[in-house]
Amino acid sequence: MSIPYPFSALVGQEELRLALALNAVSPAVGGVLVRGEKGTAKSTAVRALSALLPEVAVVPGCRFSCDPAAPDPACPDGPHPVGAHGAGESAASRPARLVELPVGASEDRLVGALDIERALADGVKAFEPGLLADAHRGVLYVDEVNLLHDHLVDLLLDAAAMGASYVEREGVSVRHAARFLLVGTMNPEEGELRPQLLDRFGLTVEVAASRETDERVEVVRRRLAYDADPAAFTARWAGEEEALRQRIAAARRLLPDVRLGDAALRQIAATCAAFEVDGMRADIVMARTATALAAWAGRTVVLAEDVRQAALLALPHRRRRNPFDAPGLDEDRLDETLEREAGSDEGDEGGEGGGGREGDDGEEDPDPDGPGGGGAPPQDAGPGQDGADGADGGDDRSGDAAHPGAGPGSGPAPAPGQDSPGGPEGGPAGGERPAAAATEPYRTRALSVPGLGEGAAGRRSRARTAHGRTTGDRRPEGALTALHLTATIRAAAPHQRARGRSGPGLVVRRDDLRQAVREGREGNLVLFVVDASGSMAARQRMGAVKGAVLSLLLDAYQRRDKVGLITFRGATAELALPPTSSVDTGAARLASLPTGGRTPLAAGLLKAHEVLRVERLRDPARRPLLVVVTDGRATGGAEPVALAARAARLLAAAGTAAVVVDCESGPVRLGLAAALAEELGGVAVTPGELRADTVSALVKDVRRAA
Structure with a gap:
């Protein structure tokens, strides 16, 4: 098993490290989407984070990683009584998992698969867990999330929002807990996510390669040292890694005690209203992020600077109205909104920009970088970045972005066969003209x-797809993924007497199974x-x-x-x-x-x-x-x-x-x-x-x- 690059050894990328650390402190923030060009340490940072997460206690033998102190009452492997490990026996513990979802994964691989043949013949729920079950209480990482099929993204984000995964197939239902830290990375050059899917990620971070020579030198130096001897390089950063691990654990313990005052709450609501963010999810994410920022800084009160940092992480991707809009936030306008809504409670904590350096007991905050420090030890975290990166018909929502456009230009046209004034082909001697708007x-x-x-699932032309209306049936080639129940029963019915059927159950064999043929859009x-x-x-x-x-x-x-x-x-x-x-x-x-x-x-x-x-x-x-x-x-x-x-x-x-x-x-x-x-x-x-x-x-x- 390869040794992950140490999180604390990452060079620069403070905002990325901060967003990941906040999600580790409070998974309720809703995950993070990392946008950036290739080679900007997106995948490296995500894989490094998993090593910092505290170990999780699990019920021995449970395939769904139930917590012994609060097992899932609907767990398919249950029921697990509280304290299922028994008196005098320790619960099993393991490191938090980092589960990677490949772009080409199937729906069954993501949510799990039911054995339809056993369900029909024996009436039992034979369920093989998927990646969502593996990621429960860990990290689910989707590299190139913008290239993931839409229906998989929908399933993934629904599970992240509800904390549970549901598998429904032909009247057979299975539900299991699926709470995880969702992290997606993408290169915007390869396409964007739909705005409604962007909104389901709690935070977003833009990363780019440093243009400073010294910073880039440090990136290369550390990467070469790691490649030469990963074990020795990791050992040199073991102290910083342990300090970060302890800080995450301490922030998690402090989180329930953090107070979100009315003044901070009004700033959050006013900020979301000022930037015309759709819906209420942004307000909730900002509140959770600001609370996690306070816990990360070792405080029990949310300050204006926490609200400001939360806005910078939670709002830019929610302001896009169409794919041609660049994500971003006007920081001057943000500051004006926060100042206008500043409450008297903030002054009691040291005022905007002053309270972030002290804890409730008046002592200096142990993190000299404050909430924006990103979690890496300040003495070693040089600027820059690590250079390694891991290897639809429209839904008619264009009204958000579409505006009535002008028709074709109505300028005077020359007679047929005659060139326009100024030379042949519309310019002086046919020369180049400036770009028209x-x-x-x-x-x-x-x-x-x-x-x-x-072809690939989409929304333009008619196609045979895995999702859509059922138009027929066929014998399955490989694993059965979409049962055509009526055709299966029709195929099995003539053979019931020969198979010795004596009870109410239908005797079904593999040759009887029929795959549904569906038509959708590509x-x-x-x-x-x-x-x-x-x-x-x-x-x-x-x-x-x-x-x-x-x-x-x-x-x-x-x-x-x-x-x-x-x-x-x-x-x-x-x-x-x-x-x-x-x-x-x-x-x-x-x-x-x-x-x-x-x-x-x-x-x-x-x-x-x-x-x-x-x-x-x-x-x-x-x-x-x-x-x-x-x-x-x-x-x-x-x-x-x-x-x-x-x-x-x-x-x-x-x-x-x-x-x-x-x-x-x-x-x-x-x-x-x-x-x-x-x-x-x-x-x-x-x-x-x-x-x-x-x-x-x-x-x-x-x-x-x-």
Whole structure:
């Protein structure tokens, strides 16, 4: 078994260490989400924390780690009487577990599995515990939580909120306790969590690599020393580790005695109201965090500085309204709110910024760093960080972020076949133009890939999935995960007499079991091919075009798609955004997109063909949806129009579903984009037809006419 890197040896990352320590003191805080770039010690810090947690006493032989002093009355391995270990016999004790949930885990691995065959044939609950049972009274760590399937995240966070896991299968029910410290890490470049899931994490921390040379040197020095001899390195930090372990235990004992006064409570409520945080969960998390901060500092009274630190940890991720908003908190506004709501009780404890250095008995707080010290011994915790890191159709919630956007630009258009003023292709000698600002995003109509797929769970196109409506049955391949009860009974019924059935029970054999076939929705790869040439800029349409693409990116985020962005202008096409789940990165690349030059439409389509070919090898189950945003013009080179048509037919031959957003405007329309859509075997829509409210209005008009 590998030796974890010592928590106290981490360099810098004070806020990360503090958030983890607070959750160790008070698991009711609700866990922590660690966001940051790769190589910033996210996984290292989480794995190091588990070594600091106090040992837990468990009922001997209980697979669900029941506490002998207060066993779970509904434990599947129970009942366990209080003091189940018996007089004179010590309860079993073990270190608190760190349980890691893999991104590709199944639902049965997470919550546990029922033996459906024994349940039907023998009427017994044969239950194999899952990772939630293993993590009870320990730490459940999810690396790359943003890549976890939505239904697993829902199960995980529901268990964390209720402190129990429920398994319901075909009338058979099992419940067991599942209270754990939930920690998730993620790289925002690989995609965001939904806002409603972000809200379920108590605290969030942003981490980044230090830019200071001395700090980075210390990171490398300590990491090399650890890699060379983990045992010796850990031994050198044993004293600091024990001090932290004792401090966590002392804070846990002090926590019930900490008083949250009315003044602090009013500051918490006023802060959440001032920052317009949805719901009441933020207020509760802030109260618990401020209480844990006071206990961590060795105090029994919550001070204003505790409330301020709690706000910085609990509110930034709850203020995001859409995936393009950056998390954060205006600290000046926070200070103004706290000062306005400051109560007289705070002055009795030394005032804001002064009480955090003294305990109730007037002695100096043993932690020179105060609540923000992060838990590491100040003499050794240098700044910086450890360099090791561990190896949906939309739900129609876009109303939070969507605002009515402007339609296509209405600037004067030149006559057909005539270049705009200022030179060919809309600029001086076809040169580059500054990036145009996008219009506000809006809610788009649903675009989907035809047919029935089997890709990653999402919310765009029809697919065979593990969750959804039941459409049929089949013989199971491997373990049975979704029983089709009616089909199973139908398969077993003709054989009951031959099997010697004599009682009311149904005699079921393995060959009788039937797996339910379900249809749901999958996420797709939405590849945008955007015309950034002068022919688009000349008509002052690029702002509206960017607004349309931004709206489609928002729709892709809600539908759990991967996205990619190709732009073409001048003489070539560029892969501006390789396929990723991070739509906010796509929005950033789109915002800085310059325009100008000729229109190499064929190059853009050929680039799309190559990108999709590679992606089919990487992820063959994820079907692509090609979205080409252009006016249909093709210039540059010999026979540009014919070459573009051949490139389009190449994509169509590969079976790529395509949509062409026709950006042509003006009194005379050439229909070039529509012709391109026909060559692609897809459909053409105008930016106005993308808007969901346009489709809704059309449906209402049809109903009214009927």
